[in-house]
Amino acid sequence: MTILNIKDLGLTLGDVLFTDLDLTVSKGDRIGLVAANGRGKTTLLACIAGEMEQTTGEITRARGLRIGNVRQYVPDTALDQTLYDHVLSALPPEQADYESWRVDVVLDDLSVPYELQHKPLRELSGGWQRTALLAAAWVTEPDLLLLDEPTNHLDLHRIGLLQGWLDRLPRDVPVILTSHDRAFLDAVTNRTLFLRAERSRVFQVPFSHARLALDEADAADERRFANDLNKAQQLRKQAAKLKNIGINSGSDLLVTKTKQLTERAAKIEATARPAHQERSAGDIKLTNSGTHAKALITLDEIDVTTPDGRLLYNTGKKWIAQGDRIVLLGTNGTGKTQLIRRIATAVQGEPSEIKTAPTVAMGYSDQHLSQLHDADTPMQAVAGQFDVGDQRARGLLAGAGVNIQMQDTKIGALSGGQKARLAMLILRLAQPNFYLLDEPTNHLDIEGQEMLEDELQAHGATCLLVSHDRSFIRNVGNRFWQIARKRLIEVDDPEAFLNAEMQKA
Incomplete structure (x- = not known):
């Protein structure tokens, strides 16, 4: 049963975000909405929710349709509310007075610890703030649920809980969600919408299969366009030959035939449409300056502790050699970031038990x-740190997705995706031979994640990284260190750890 129908939808906000979008949403749909940063995903959700007017086209909603729209960020006006009160405030006043038990049920379903329920939202992590927004939407019992980047700021355990919660939703409640987590999209969706400025495409399969189908469809468009142009060219060649013959022979029939062929060629050229060329949100390029050292980092029974001195784990004897792409695995709070920071300070020359190659x-x-x-x-971040000159700095920034209008504004005004690409540009200009990356895919769209994966592998980069993105971990890592029972141990692959985290109750 169709509950929402989108026909010829278009939206322009300075730039054209999308045009001629058609989409039907039926009960049981789990739709993954995929596009690069800044291409209109959040805006489309706002249009569907009735919070923004589209430029063209129409959205037809089933009568009485209740839509729950879970945004990316808590509004500033709600930050002083406790998590519990924020969810309660989503109910109509009379329902909040007599049916507050609904809040308890939803918070229990979402596994929100009691001690967090009565803390102000501003004191909670981004992941728990996101959970509060989800609970506030779900407590109203919507007929359609919209989720904008629901996995942002969530660790693997919380992503697993969210996947399980979505799987337990009543099947007649459709969900439309945006996410840059490829494994999450594959796990929770059954349809995929690739949102584009022109010719958006919908496939009746999850992301990975849809991505292959999209590539095939684009390749078919490219072949069709080339064939159309070739056909038009052949018609024009025939027309030119007939024209010469007609002029020499004085045949009116050949002149008429020449005109017909020329008109057919012009018609084909006018209707031929080139294949879609995705406009990049900005390149990510890395480098590897190289070193003759065999072991770049040596850990010899290093104790990693909390700030107050409590032992988290001991590293044992470990080495990071050239070409190692080591993923550090461990649950939240076990000390992954502490090790990253200690290695960083050791490389920077501070006294340390950690040995680093000169x-x-x-x-x-x-x-x-x-x-x-x-x-x-x-501009200050690039030209002020590196001897590249203003003109080249502007070219580098533009290539990384920071357009000329944004280059002299404050970095704080950039989007999360632009900041992430700027950070990667600065890393490259530093010409490292060893990368320390703590959650590098935060804020990167799928295109950016894949660029980063390709660059790390193509340059034989040496790195130690932490990530909650399962696809990124699997694609990049060639060694895996896991924090377990207060020891740092090496494991053959990450699958046992990933499965355990996703399935923890």
Whole structure:
């Protein structure tokens, strides 16, 4: 049963975000909405929810349709509410007075610990804030649920809980969600919409299969376009020959035939449509400056502790050699980031038990992109740190997706995706031979994640990284260190750890 129908929908906000979009949403649909950063995913959800007017086309909703729209961020006006009160406030006043038990049921379904339920939202992590928004939408019992980047800021355990919760939803409640987590999309969706400025495409399969179908469809479009142009060219050649014969012979019939062939060629050329060319949100390029050292980093029975000195784990004897792409596995709070930071300070020359080769040149990016300063401009971040000249700096920034209008504004005004690409550009310009990456895919769209994967592998980069993105872990890692029972152990692959995290109750 169709509950929502989109016909010829288009939206222009300065740039054209999408045009001529057709989509039907029926009970049981789990639709993954995929596009690069800034291409209109959030805007489309707002149009569906009735919170924004489209430029063209129409959206027809079933009578009385209740839509729950889970946004990416908590509004500033709600930050002083407790998590519980925020969910309760989503109910109509009379229902909130007599049916507050609904909040308890939803929070229990979403596995929200009681001690967090009565803390102000501003004191909670981004992941728990996202969970509060989801609970507030679900407590209203919507007929259609919209989720905008629901896995952002979630660790593997919470992603597993979210996947399980979505799987337990009543099958007649459709869901439309945006996400850059490819494994999550594959697990929870059964349809995929690739949102484009022109010729958006819908496939009746999850992301990975849909991506293959999209590539095939684009390749078929490319072949069709080439064939159409070739056919038009042949018609014009025939017309030219007949024209010469007609002129020499004085045949009116051949002149008429020439005109017909020319008109057919022009018609084919006018209707031929080139294959879609995705406009990149910005390139990600890395480098590997190389080193003769065999072991770049040596860990010899290093104790990793909390700030107050409590032992988290001991590393044993470990080495990071050239070409190692080591993924550090461990549940939240076990000390992954502490090890990353300790290695970073050791490479920077601070006294440490961690041994580093003298030729190590480090590229370090943490999950908060703290190497960027919001008060600086992108131009200051690049031209101020590296001897590249203003003109080349502007070219590099444009290539990384920071357009000329944004290059002299504050970094704090950039989107998360632009900041992530800027951070990767700065890493490259530092010419490292060793990368320390803590959640590098945060804020990167799927295109950006795949670029980063390709660059790390193509340059034989040496890196130690932390990530909650299962696809990224599987595609990049060639060694895996796991924190278990207060020891750092090497495992053959990450699958046992990933499965255990996703299935934890």
